[in-house]
Amino acid sequence: MAGRTTVALLVAALASAAVAPALAAPTSVAAEPSAAPAGATDGAATPNETVAADQHPHVVAAYPDPVRSGDAGEFAVLSVPPGANLSRYDLSDGHRSASLGTATGAAIDRRRIAVSAEPAVARNLTDRPVVGVDALSLANDGGRLEVVRNGSLVDAAVYRETTEGSVVRWNGTATTWRPLGATDREPVSARNGEVRAFVLPDASGVPLDVLAGADDRLLLAGYTLTSARVVDALVRARERGATVRVLVEGEPVGGRTAREADALDRLAEAGVEVQAVGGAGARYDYHHAKYAVVDDRAVVLTENWKPAGTGGNSSRGWGAVTEQEQIVEGLAETFRADAGWRDARPWESFRRGRSFERGEPAFGDYPSRVDPERVPVDRTTLLVALDNAQPRLIERLDGADESIDVIQVTLGGWDAPLVRTLRRAAARDVEVCVLLSGAWYAREENRQTAERLREWADRRDAPLSVRLAEPGDRFEKIHAKGAVVDDRHVVLGSLNWNEAAATSNREVVLVLSGERVAGYYGGVFDADWRGGSTGLPVGVLAALGGLLALAGLVVWRVEFVGEEPVGVGP
Structure with a gap:
């Protein structure tokens, strides 16, 4: 969908200088469909009797x-x-x-x-x-x-x-x-209906509005939770008599901050059931899912429950609100399965004897350019990792005919299944565009990823382009984890497209199918893509400029938006 124009430039010496049905109930550790026929029996068979x-x-x-x-x-x-x-x-x-x-x-x-x-x-x-x-x-x-x-x-x-x-x-x-104890369920699907589509930081009020509407139940699952506004909404729901439960990761990367410990303390003191997942016998490396079930609706996010994410103070994120019964109950089942296992411990006991890191919240302020919108969907599918998300996403990408637009913080290794799938798509002439984070902590890794994919695409004349986001005044950094496939299917959720996340973490993903919903997120992707950069180090760009002065024979394609070259691709 991202409009791209390419022009071939002949450069002599460039070659030498080029540098993530119906609900199947959570199974036990051994649950598998039985192959034995319902009426099979050997009852009181004699020792010599033949048994099938x-x-x-x-x-x-x-x-x-x-x-x-x-x-x-x-x-x-x-x-x-x-x-x-x-x-x-x-x-x-x-x-x-x-x-x-x-x-x-x-x-x-x-x-x-x-x-x-x-x-x-x-x-x-x-x-x-x-x-x-x-x-x-x-x-x-x-x-x-x-x-x-x-x-x-x-x-x-x-x-x-x-x-x-x-x-x-x-x-x-x-x-x-x-x-042991990991669920093993099939994807959950719902036909027709609508979702409320939104992106962050533009519409930070949407997830908060969902939480504020709780009357009967509020089940909030997250990786981290530091937002004072979210805590306020949870406490008020508890005061109204709603059943409020919170499930977070016990050992987030970098440690838990004192700010989050204070937030969880406040919730526990208000009578909210707060559990932290982790420790010996944990089923997943990280509880990384980001969603909430509120009465008869649910919100699924790519963002954490903190100022940088749902607070709208930093990250580009995607989210959706649905009232489709199968999806809402599928998320509720996931929450109950994760909160009901022995690796989910009450926060009061989990925090004893622990020290907490100092952390500062994000304070960014960004204009709201993209309004939330209610859009129809033909089908919504709930995927969870490590049960079914990666194989179903691979199946969806392998079915692409025209285009795949991906937005991710980073991509997995070269041989990660989802990365291989993107290369397969480009090899069969599906136009693949990958937008990665340009944040300081991911920039160097993403530059290397972009270069390797770009070189692969150049050798095969494959339509695969990679850019690093340059957000300008729209947001601070990419944190969304999503894709738009064939202008028809939208993928959004907590899953980073790497092998560890898909096979070791608890993740939640929605696949939203329909032209209107794809048009909404596709339009956001296009705008962010147009602000992206090549990902090439400044020194390489300078060397390229010098080489362009030399007439040559090697083809290098440079992408233009308006009059300024903003990306280099196949």
């Missing part, structure tokens, strides 16, 4: 390396056909066998059971019925679990070296590792 392979219990998951001394509480999870007579089966860890005859009654009715030699400990680690057995020891350097019936092997599951605190799951012969 899909009527046997089979291993679907295991927790071999708990974050506990001596690996206390390790367990395996079996999928059991209804009515199966487990007295005929043994479970072997490759060295010793344990009879499953004690697994009867209610346990079998649940279809999935956990088997452990330490059931009292394991019951605190899974919501599956736990069956105690005399012998079961899962090796940390890899192992094999076998289900044996009347002396004959009926199922085997092999895993390699373990990941501490993670569950291994089997889908056929494929294995995946996920942190």
Whole structure:
């Protein structure tokens, strides 16, 4: 969408000088759809009776390396056909066998059971019925679990070296590792409706207005929370009788500031339930999601709940408010799943014995050029990491036909899946534009990223351009994490497009589909793109100027907006 004009300049010596359906309920650590048919049973089968392979219990998951001394509480999870007579089966860890005859009654009715030699400990680690057995020891350097019936092997599951605190799951012969307690849900979608689209710093009043309207419930999830205006809104909602809960990251990068500690103290003293996520057994590296559920609507943001973000004092951010029931309840389910796990601790206990860093809030003042707007959507999809966000975004980008405009603080490494996807798109002639932050802390990294992508595009004559934002008086820095695809689909949320964020953090993303909503955010992208710079160091630009004086044979393309060259691209 960003209008670009290119002109070829011949330069002789330049070559040598060129330098992130319906709601599926949160699953337990072992939840997988059962492959066993509903009516399958071997009931009172005789020892010589033949039993179909899909009527046997089979291993679907295991927790071999708990974050506990001596690996206390390790367990395996079996999928059991209804009515199966487990007295005929043994479970072997490759060295010793344990009879499953004690697994009867209610346990079998649940279809999935956990088997452990330490059931009292394991019951605190899974919501599956736990069956105690005399012998079961899962090796940390890899192992094999076998289900044996009347002396004959009926199922085997092999895993390699373990990941501490993670569950291994089997889908056929494929294995995946996920942190204990991590959710594993499908995307949530809602058709038709409208959203209130807005950007920051222009419309900082929108998220605050949403919070101020709480009557029954207010669930606020964030990475950090320092905004006094947000705290005021939460306290007032609590005073009106609303249920108010707050969930933040326990160990943000750089440490927690004294200002944030004071804000969380004030909330806790007002009766707000404040929890911090982190510590031993944490399922995610960072709780990085940024959203709020307020009665029957929700707001999803790219920004933190602090003056620089939702306060409108610094960052370019994107946000959207929705009343689509499936999306609102999907976010509420995400909040409950994250606040209900044991790594979410009450703030009062989490803060004890901790010191806090000095921090200064942002005080910028920026004009409001982009008004919020209610726009129709054909579909809204809720994605969360690490459950489903990255593969679904890759699928969306791989389906692009014409254009992909991306705005990010930084991009991931060269081989990060989303970065590879952008190169694939450009290679098939989809016009890709990437706008990165020009802030001091990201400038050098982003210059190098821009140069490498630009050189790749030049070699292939691919339509991929990269700029570093030069915000002028519109905002201080890029903090948005979004994209506009084919002038039809908008991506916005907390996900930075790097591998660690997509596979280790809790992140929340909306995909908004429709021409009007894409036009809104696309227009903002275009304006920010036109203010972008090449990302080339000043010295390189000076050298380029000298080389232009020399007639040459190497093609270099320079982009123009108006009469001034503001970017160098393919």
